[in-house]
Amino acid sequence: MSIQWFPGHMAAAKKKAAEQMADVDVVIEVVDARLPAASCNPLVDELRKFRARPCLKILNKVDLADPAATAAWVKHFEQDKDVTAYAMTTKKPSDVAKVIDKARALAPHRGVPTKPLRMMIMGIPNVGKSTLMNALLKRRVAKVGDEPAVTKTQQKIYLDMNTAIIDTPGLLWPKIEMPSDGLALAASHAIGANALIEDEVAIWLAEELLKRYPELLKARYGLKVEELDGVGVVEGVAAKRGYRIRGGDWDFEKASHMLLQDYRSGALGRISLETPETRAAALAVHAEEERVKAEAAARKAAEKEAERMRGKRGS
CATH class of the missing domain: 3.40.50.300 (P-loop containing nucleotide triphosphate hydrolases)
Structure with a gap:
């Protein structure tokens, strides 16, 4: 997203x-x-x-x-x-x-x-x-x-x-280049609720916490994090808190909101979503992805131009 x-x-x-x-x-x-x-x-x-x-x-x-x-x-x-x-x-x-x-x-x-x-x-x-x-x-x-x-x-x-x-008013920029930045900003409550889907932000945050601070998830919710992915963490929060919707299924939306609130308030513990090293690595990956996209776009444009020229010669 x-x-x-x-x-x-x-x-x-x-x-x-x-x-x-x-x-x-x-x-x-x-x-x-x-x-x-x-x-x-x-x-x-x-x-x-x-x-x-x-x-x-x-x-x-x-x-x-x-x-x-x-x-x-x-x-x-x-x-x-x-x-x-x-x-x-x-x-x-x-x-x-x-x-x-x-x-x-x-x-x-x-x-x-x-x-x-x-x-x-x-x-x-x-x-x-x-x-x-x-x-x-x-x-x-x-x-x-x-x-x-x-x-x-x-x-x-x-x-x-x-x-x-x-x-001055809070000022974002017209285009957030890296999707992970947008998700981190949304998780940290810097982006209006109308611009995001809270469940997706919570799943992303859960996956980051599994990589960076699994012990905090264990301590807060009593989860066996070794067996979970991001969706599993949110479902685990719902199970531990007893969040259910009518019909008996887990209330994923309520659990997502709780996970985000626990992160934002510090209830989960002291958490950083990036370090200078992980930031440098993310930027390198993003630059490579952009390079691949640019090359693909250039190839597509060249093929389209070649096709146009062939059509022109044929006429």
Whole structure:
């Protein structure tokens, strides 16, 4: 299943962000610590690099992610000299308190009343941008909700005389190239429910958990994971929780929802759906698949052209 989601307000948000980037000193990009690369919007990199703006990349929800994977991602991102990576959770005030100082370090020439530090918070839907902004300001100024795309307009607010913050709507990109990225984003609640089939997302997540964290499935649901595939895991959740529909069959839909909720809430444990190594491997596989597709398309086009020329000569 290929998941795509790019509501109309996101196109407008992209245009507005591009216009504002000229007047921004530091981009604060918030990503999901459980899938730091899949939740990086390539449009953010494109816009900030065009204006040569440094980036504070915040790996939010670190309390839900695998600590070892998070440490590897921080090291990976900081290979870019213009990026500072910071793993944190907006649930901890002590984590939030460090954000502004880290941003100031990226633009030491700003941060006084005559030249206030101007920061733009960017990221995909439902990664905690608005929660972060509210925490920084210590008051509720941005809408927060457990649904993607709650924030739909951009707003600029002064933290103090020396610091201004621009909050932006959650922004995906027009085409998610790798199907696994769309599924990971859907599992992590970054994509609207109208753009996905929850059962299929749950099966994909179950298969990932079987590969990466089978012991967590055992601990949470008491499953014999050695005997299961993704469908079997969801059915096992239904059996363990007693989810049945009329007629006695397992309620696959309810079990799928429960598995996704347990992952999203952290009830399953601390989980990361990618590491720098698995990301590199997935990109290599995707590149090879695209190469094969391109070659097949080229052959088909050449055959069609040859057939057209033969027909032309015959006439």
